[in-house]
Amino acid sequence: xxxxxxxxxxxxxxxxxxxxxxxxxxxxxxxxxxxxxxxxxxxxxxxxxxxxxxxxxxxxxxxxxxxxxxxxxxxxxxxxxxxxxxxxxxxxxxxxxxxxxxxxxxxxxxxxxxxx
Amino acid sequence: xxxxxxxxxxxxxxxxxxxxxxxxxxxxxxxxxxxxxxxxxxxxxxxxxxxxxxxxxxxxxxxxxxxxxxxxxxxxxxxxxxxxxxxxxxxxxxxxxxxxxxxxxxxxxxxx
Numbered sequence: 444x445x446x447x448x449x450x451x452x453x454x455x456x457x458x459x460x461x462x463x464x465x466x467x468x469x470x471x472x473x474x475x476x477x478x479x480x481x482x483x484x485x486x487x488x489x490x491x492x493x494x495x496x497x498x499x500x501x502x503x504x505x506x507x508x509x510x511x512x513x514x515x516x517x518x519x520x521x522x523x524x525x526x527x528x529x530x531x532x533x534x535x536x537x538x539x540x541x542x543x544x545x546x547x548x549x550x551x552x553x554x555x556x557x558x559x
Numbered sequence: 560x561x562x563x564x565x566x567x568x569x570x571x572x573x574x575x576x577x578x579x580x581x582x583x584x585x586x587x588x589x590x591x592x593x594x595x596x597x598x599x600x601x602x603x604x605x606x607x608x609x610x611x612x613x614x615x616x617x618x619x620x621x622x623x624x625x626x627x628x629x630x631x632x633x634x635x636x637x638x639x640x641x642x643x644x645x646x647x648x649x650x651x652x653x654x655x656x657x658x659x660x661x662x663x664x665x666x667x668x669x670x671x
Contacts, residue, residue, distance in 0.1 A: 474657065476657075476658065476659075478659075483663070484663055484664075485563075485650050485652075485661030485662050485663050485664050486604070486650070486659070486661050487661070488658040488659065488660070491657050491658055493657075498657065499656065499657060499658060502658070532602060534604065536604070545592050545594075545609045545611065545654070547594075547606050547609065548606070548659060549606070550596075550603055550604035550605075551603070552601065552602055552603045553602045553603070555602075
């Protein structure tokens with residue numbers, strides 16, 4: 444079956460612009476996660492959705508970052524007034540939530556964001 | 560707070576040999592889960608293996624095994640019979656409620 448997909452694969456923008464990054468999770472996965480991976484680092488958690496609601500947004504760095512998942516499937520990460528420090532690979536992951544299971548997260552290929 | 564430490568920025572191994580990638584963790588939770596992911600140059604994170612803190616035996620998945628030493632808070636990944644396709648970044652992670660906390664990774668290079 445289809446895995447997690449992310450679009451676009453690459454996005455180049457100018458400082459101060461607004462960008463949207465899209466994630467299509469695996470069908471039936473109720474949990475969706477966004478991570479950010481800077482060069483030479485491991486992924487860092489941004490936000491977690493359970494269904495349509497953000498269950499944990501503690502990783503969002505500031506109020507320029509916002510994410511939605513209006514129908515409990517596709518999610519969009521929105522970044523306002525982009526800064527050069529926002530340049531990174533943005534990874535999306537999804538999982539089933541099963542009691543007493545480790546609920547492996549399946550990752551997409553990521554969107555590479557470059558802010559000039 | 561949960562933390563993962565991977566002290567090996569890079570490792571080399573000859574094809575068909577075994578290699579151990581180190582991972583230590585810090586947590587105050589009595590129940591936790593540890594994951595290893597592989598990230599090839601394509602960028603996608605690929606799940607390899609999972610170890611629960613209450614699991615009695617070390618986890619194994621094909622050529623991957625986890626050397627879990629709870630008292631030392633270490634969860635080293637052992638890859639047996641290395642293949643050229645194993646060349647990639649490897650990340651250790653611990654589950655914090657629902658999110659994963661990753662280490663900085665180890666770049667493994669397998670040479671013929």
